[in-house]
Amino acid sequence: MKRIAVVLAFASASAFAVEPVPYPEGYRAWTHVKSMLIQQGHPLYDAFGGIHHLYANAKAMRGYRTGKFPAGSVIVFDLLEAKSADGAVQEGARKVVGVMHRDAKKWQDTGGWGFEGFKGDSKTERAVDANAATACYGCHTQKKEGGFVFSGYRQ
Amino acid sequence: MKRIAVVLAFASASAFAVEPVPYPEGYRAWTHVKSMLIQQGHPLYDAFGGIHHLYANAKAMRGYRTGKFPAGSVIVFDLLEAKSADGAVQEGARKVVGVMHRDAKKWQDTGGWGFEGFKGDSKTERAVDANAATACYGCHTQKKEGGFVFSGYRQ
Numbered sequence: 542m543k544r545i546a547v548v549l550a551f552a553s554a555s556a557f558a559v560e561p562v563p564y565p566e567g568y569r570a571w572t573h574v575k576s577m578l579i580q581q582g583h584p585l586y587d588a589f590g591g592i593h594h595l596y597a598n599a600k601a602m603r604g605y606r607t608g609k610f611p612a613g614s615v616i617v618f619d620l621l622e623a624k625s626a627d628g629a630v631q632e633g634a635r636k637v638v639g640v641m642h643r644d645a646k647k648w649q650d651t652g653g654w655g656f657e658g659f660k661g662d663s664k665t666e667r668a669v670d671a672n673a674a675t676a677c678y679g680c681h682t683q684k685k686e687g688g689f690v691f692s693g694y695r696q
Numbered sequence: 697m698k699r700i701a702v703v704l705a706f707a708s709a710s711a712f713a714v715e716p717v718p719y720p721e722g723y724r725a726w727t728h729v730k731s732m733l734i735q736q737g738h739p740l741y742d743a744f745g746g747i748h749h750l751y752a753n754a755k756a757m758r759g760y761r762t763g764k765f766p767a768g769s770v771i772v773f774d775l776l777e778a779k780s781a782d783g784a785v786q787e788g789a790r791k792v793v794g795v796m797h798r799d800a801k802k803w804q805d806t807g808g809w810g811f812e813g814f815k816g817d818s819k820t821e822r823a824v825d826a827n828a829a830t831a832c833y834g835c836h837t838q839k840k841e842g843g844f845v846f847s848g849y850r851q
Contacts (some may be wrong), residue, residue: 569851572850573728573749575787583783594728628738630785632730632850662851694816696724 544584548662552648560647562640562657564664568617571596574605575695578623578630592632593620601643605694614643616690635662641690651678652689714826715802717812719819720795723772726751730762730850733778747787748775750847756798762851763842769798771845790817794829796845798834806833807844 574595579585596617597605604610617640622633638659645653656677658668668674683691718840729750734740751772752760759765772795777788793814800808811832824831836844 561843570727572725576731576747576749577787578733578747578785580783580785586783592731592733594731596728628735628741630735632732653757 545656551564559650559673560644560655561667561670562642564659565598565615565617565638565640565642568596568598568615568619568638571617572602573617576694580623589620591620591636592602592625593618593631595619597694602694603694604643604688604690610643610690612644614641616641616692637661637668648673650674651684652681654678654681654689656681697742699808710725714828715796715799715810716794717810718820719814720751720753720770720772720797722792723751723753723770723774723793726753726756726772726777727832729847730796731770736770744775745773746778746791747785748773750774752849758848759798759845765843765845767799769796771796771847792816803828806838807840808832809836809837809844 548565576592576594578592578689579589581590583590596615596619596685598615600611601614601616604614617638619634619638622636623633624633640657642648642655642657643653644655648655651673656669656673660666660668678689681691682693723791729752731747731749734744735749736745738745751774753768753770755766756769756771759769772793774793775791777791779788780788795810795812796815797803797812798808799810799812805845806828811824815821815823833844836846839846
């Protein structure tokens with residue numbers, strides 16, 4: 542009996558575990574999609590205040606072009622502090638590296654996308670972890686028609 | 697006598713002609729170096745007001761890493777209008793695509809760099825043309841120690 546209980550507990554834990562999203566190695570050399578500055582007074586300031594840049598790997602670029610993001614598409618939301626002085630806004634320290642990683646099987650509960658945030662310049666400190674459904678997917682469902690992606694490629 | 701005069705006139709014209717800087721085809725897929733927003737009140741607002749992004753081809757990336765930009769290095773200064781509303785600054789229409797193209801022989805009078813600006817989304821309308829020495833190089837000489845390049849690669 543004891544052995545069966547252990548096996549069931551293990552099976553149950555793995556059924557609910559969310560597959561971790563890998564750190565997007567080398568994303569700074571990927572294609573720059575677009576940028577935006579979010580300032581005080583914007584409804585998303587607390588979460589996303591600063592300058593952000595979006596980057597896409599080659600598969601995600603195919604997704605922006607065709608509207609269908611293939612497995613392996615990765616989009617990075619790179620959020621930096623915005624330092625304002627003397628009429629210029631410059632990039633400051635990195636706040637978070639947000640990631641969307643496409644795999645319809647691994648992340649079927651969140652629209653086929655894995656969501657994660659890596660704190661500052663860390664490749665291991667996770668800001669989202671098991672909370673993707675509420676912390677990310679909740680808003681991204683608004684964009685179901687666009688494959689759950691908010692951004693579009695700016696020429 | 698007439699033939700000699702014509703030959704001399706031609707030789708003189710070509711000695712002073714500045715080699716045109718080619719349009720940087722495909723630069724939007726190059727590495728994004730850094731970005732900045734220049735607002736009203738900044739001393740460079742008239743020339744460079746808006747959001748600009750810098751892009752580098754592979755050779756220019758070697759230059760950012762080593763401090764020495766090899767022949768064929770191309771750096772793009774992509775200037776877009778900045779549209780400010782509701783606490784966010786978004787990218788607007790393209791104002792100019794500024795280019796620095798490295799070739800110590802072709803552009804020896806301007807530090808070994810060819811300078812050009814392509815207006816808006818045009819690949820042919822030139823904003824600088826024969827005025828690189830005064831319109832660009834005059835300021836870039838401040839950065840002679842850094843190979844005449846103002847920007848540094850932001851990690």
